[in-house]
Amino acid sequence: MKGKAHVYPRDHINTDEIIPARYLNTDSESELALHAMEDIDADFLKKMKPGDIIVAKEDFGCGSSREHAVWALRGAGVACVVAESFARIFYRNAINNGYAVVECKGIAEEVKTGDELDIDLTGGVLRNLTSGREFRFVPLPDFALKIARAGGLLQSIKKS
Amino acid sequence: MGMNITEKILAAHSGRDSVRPGELVNAKLDIVMCHDVTTPPAISMLQKLGMDRVFDPEKVVVIPDHFVPNKDIKSAELAKRLREWVRKHNIKNYYEVGENGVCHAVLPEDGWVLPGRTIVCGDSHTCTHGALGAFSTGIGSTDLAAAIYSGELWFRVPETMRFVLNGSLPQGVYSKDVILDIIRLVGVDGALYKAMEFTGPVVDALSVEARFTIANMAIEAGGKSGIMNPDEKTLEYLRGRTDQPFTIYTSDPDAGYAETIEIDCSSLEPMVAYPHLPSNGRKAKDAGPEKIDQVYIGSCTNGRIEDLRIAAEILRGRKIAEGTRCIVVPASTKIWRQAMKEGLFDIFSDAKCVVSSPTCGACLGGYMGILAAGERCVSTTNRNFVGRMGSPQSEVYLASPATAAATALTGRITDPREFM
Ligand code: SF4
Numbered sequence: 001m002k003g004k005a006h007v008y009p010r011d012h013i014n015t016d017e018i019i020p021a022r023y024l025n026t027d028s029e030s031e032l033a034l035h036a037m038e039d040i041d042a043d044f045l046k047k048m049k050p051g052d053i054i055v056a057k058e059d060f061g062c063g064s065s066r067e068h069a070v071w072a073l074r075g076a077g078v079a080c081v082v083a084e085s086f087a088r089i090f091y092r093n094a095i096n097n098g099y100a101v102v103e104c105k106g107i108a109e110e111v112k113t114g115d116e117l118d119i120d121l122t123g124g125v126l127r128n129l130t131s132g133r134e135f136r137f138v139p140l141p142d143f144a145l146k147i148a149r150a151g152g153l154l155q156s157i158k159k160s
Numbered sequence: 161m162g163m164n165i166t167e168k169i170l171a172a173h174s175g176r177d178s179v180r181p182g183e184l185v186n187a188k189l190d191i192v193m194c195h196d197v198t199t200p201p202a203i204s205m206l207q208k209l210g211m212d213r214v215f216d217p218e219k220v221v222v223i224p225d226h227f228v229p230n231k232d233i234k235s236a237e238l239a240k241r242l243r244e245w246v247r248k249h250n251i252k253n254y255y256e257v258g259e260n261g262v263c264h265a266v267l268p269e270d271g272w273v274l275p276g277r278t279i280v281c282g283d284s285h286t287c288t289h290g291a292l293g294a295f296s297t298g299i300g301s302t303d304l305a306a307a308i309y310s311g312e313l314w315f316r317v318p319e320t321m322r323f324v325l326n327g328s329l330p331q332g333v334y335s336k337d338v339i340l341d342i343i344r345l346v347g348v349d350g351a352l353y354k355a356m357e358f359t360g361p362v363v364d365a366l367s368v369e370a371r372f373t374i375a376n377m378a379i380e381a382g383g384k385s386g387i388m389n390p391d392e393k394t395l396e397y398l399r400g401r402t403d404q405p406f407t408i409y410t411s412d413p414d415a416g417y418a419e420t421i422e423i424d425c426s427s428l429e430p431m432v433a434y435p436h437l438p439s440n441g442r443k444a445k446d447a448g449p450e451k452i453d454q455v456y457i458g459s460c461t462n463g464r465i466e467d468l469r470i471a472a473e474i475l476r477g478r479k480i481a482e483g484t485r486c487i488v489v490p491a492s493t494k495i496w497r498q499a500m501k502e503g504l505f506d507i508f509s510d511a512k513c514v515v516s517s518p519t520c521g522a523c524l525g526g527y528m529g530i531l532a533a534g535e536r537c538v539s540t541t542n543r544n545f546v547g548r549m550g551s552p553q554s555e556v557y558l559a560s561p562a563t564a565a566a567t568a569l570t571g572r573i574t575d576p577r578e579f580m
Contacts, residue, residue: 012348012437016545020552021526025227025234027201027301039547059349062382063545064524065284066198067300088353088384089284093300143184143314153302154209157310 001100002129003053003079005115008040009108013056014063015090019072021064032068033075050077053117057083057108061090070097080119082107082126095144096153102126104137162412164320166355166387169295169409173278181319181418187295189219190277192307195263196224198282200241202305214249215311221253221272222246223263226520231527261492261518264288264376264460269492271401275390275408280307285460285542287378291371292397293390293408298379318384319418320355321346325362327426332577334470335370336462336540336560338362339377340431342423344441352382354418357411362425363388368397369466376461377542380438430575432538433558436546444563447573454537455486455568456549457513457561459523462540463491465498467561472504474565474579475511481571486513487529489521513568525549531556538567 017039019032026032037044054073060083061069070093073081080100084107094101100121107126111117115130124139140148150156163171167179174185192215194202199222206212214220224242227235246254255266264285267273275293280286282304289296297315299307307313323342329335343350356378363371371388378386389410432447434440457463457471468490480486488508490496496518499505505515522529523541531537531550536557539549544556559567562576569579 014545016524016543016548020547021524022530024197024526025232025238027204027238039552059352059382062348063284063379063543065282065286065298065300067201067282067302070300085349085352087349087382089298089300093302096300096302096306153306154205154211154309157306158209158211 001079002116002118003051004049005053005055005111005113005117006047007055007108007111007113009057011058012062013040013060015061015066015069016063018061018069019066024066024068027068029071029075032072036072036076045076048076048078051079052077054078054081055108055111056081058085060086062087065089067093070094070099074099084108095140095147098148098152102137104135107135110135161416162414164357164411164415164417165293165389165409166295166320166357166385167317169276169278170315170317179317181317183317185315185317186312187278187315188312189280189307191272191279192220193263193267193279193281193286194220194222194304195226195281195283196228196239196242197226198301198304200238201301202282202308203241203245205302205305206309211309213309214251215309217249217251219311220251220308221267222251223255223260223266225260225263226524227527228257228260228519229517259493261495262460262463262520265463265491265495268292268372269494271398274398274402274404274406275394276406280304280313284379285376287383287386288372288376288460290378290385290387291368291375292394293388295385295387297385318353318355320357321351322357322359322417322420324420324422325358325360325425326422327362327424328365329362329425330428332430332562332575332580333428334560334562335366335373337428337431338425339374340433340438340441340558341428343377343381343439346381348380348437348439349382351378354383355385355387356381356383357387359389364391367466368393369464372464373461377438380542430560430563430577432563432573433544435544435555435557438542438544438558444559444573445575449572450536452484452538452567452571452573453535454529454531455484455564456522456529456537456539456541457486457564458489458491458521459541460491461542462561463489463495465495467540468495468499468504471561471565472507474562474576475513475568476507478511478569480512480568484568484571486568487522488513488515490518492518522549538564538573540564
């Protein structure tokens with residue numbers, strides 16, 4: 001996948017910031033999307049184009065287990081989150097939704113907002129097309145890729 | 161090498177003799193708990209995929225708590241979807257407004273949490289229930305849907321960090337101060353993906369209620385679960401709450417741990433976690449003179465009867481500071497009734513605190529007690545993230561019920577020992 005990077009060079013971006021609790025009275029992806037990242041960056045939606053990629057530091061998605069965080073980002077058109085590490089429940093929720101997450105050490109220092117990224121999810125390669133540099137990451141394990149291919153955890157359970 | 165309690169429970173629930181950290185297992189679930197925010201999306205997913213089935217209605221416990229009594233039309237729709245699903249599947253274990261409370265307070269109180277059980281809920285503070293020796297962890301809505309449908313889930317067997325709590329707690333220091341200090345020490349991702357096992361003389365000496373406070377905040381260090389080995393106090397707590405059989409697992413003396421951290425609790429002092437991370441713990445006595453606009457006493461962390469008694473003891477016969485408001489929310493209906501019976505409501509009201517109905521209340525800034533820009537709140541809850549209790553420009557300080565009550569009296573962060 002290819003997309004433009006939006007870098008939030010911070011650790012511990014939590015799910016309360018990604019989608020504040022005051023909007024949890026709905027589970028509609030399109031409504032949640034209207035408030036994605038609102039408490040971190042009020043202009044997020046104005047800057048974002050569908051297919052863009054978020055880049056952050058350690059422990060992305062910590063805090064509340066709300067899967068609404070994944071839906072809000074997906075609804076807003078964020079194609080993928082690249083972080084140096086992820087909080088457990090967010091990571092699990094992303095896998096269960098077949099949503100792309102890439103864990104790549106040191107990446108936040110190597111990418112600037114506006115850089116064009118090209119990510120090979122199964123091959124484990126991230127290219128910064130703007131700087132010309134290339135980074136390797138450990139691709140998701142087989143069972144997670146299987147879930148993604150089925151379209152999500154429930155779909156894969158239904159199949160088996 | 162032996163196994164620790166977490167490994168033993170996961171092995172027993174996945175039909176294995178033993179498991180090792182890092183292995184993926186499919187574990188059978190004993191209790192699937194549901195609340196009003198994360199469950200309706202799970203139900204919709206199942207219905208959309210033609211999978212609207214409940215693996216075992218006896219093992220599903222439904223406790224609406226976040227936005228009930230409904231705060232607006234949208235949340236009323238969520239609660240209604242939940243209620244209709246409960247009826248359709250004949251789920252008996254449903255706690256309507258009037259008998260409900262914060263799900264993590266109600267679940268153990270009503271005997272659903274037993275040692276050795278596996279418990280999941282679409283809520284990150286599900287780690288609370290490890291205090292009774294269960295494996296209990298928070299999940300998202302898709303996992304919840306899978307759990308409701310199949311009664312099992314995939315888990316990566318976590319590595320375990322062991323925390324040995326030595327010494328004894330000085331006056332004015334509570335289990336909340338202990339866990340705030342642990343999170344300060346390891347950081348908000350210090351236990352990422354790991355189980356946190358708490359043991360040692362301080363755990364032994366704590367009441368079961370106080371133990372819940374510690375396990376509750378395991379997630380604030382990134383932990384997958386918090387857990388304690390059951391003891392006599394666990395069994396005493398369970399007496400009268402259940403007639404179901406259960407298996408007690410305990411960690412072998414030669415069990416493996418990723419790390420063991422010893423903490424001398426005798427030297428702890430009342431703690432306050434400053435905005436905007438639970439790991440920003442400082443000593444309450446070193447706090448500045450900043451004005452505190454609101455004090456919140458409640459939640460799955462510190463809304464139990466012991467917590468209310470501790471706060472009431474400090475507030476008894478006194479009045480809170482002018483310009484500060486204090487909201488008290490007993491965490492469950494039973495706690496609410498008990499507090500009323502003991503006369504605690506009179507003490508709170510005489511002190512000019514308001515007592516509200518048992519729900520998540522102001523804890524997550526979605527419902528009531530919401531903060532305006534620039535306001536500061538000292539709260540007995542578990543999270544002080546940006547915007548957690550309202551405006552992204554407000555500030556939340558985490559503390560024990562004693563520190564919260566003392567702060568209400570002075571209107572600035574106050575060491576509770578000043579009032580003891
Ligand atoms: S009381 Fe607060 S932390 Fe506990 S379940 Fe409710 S919202 Fe979550």
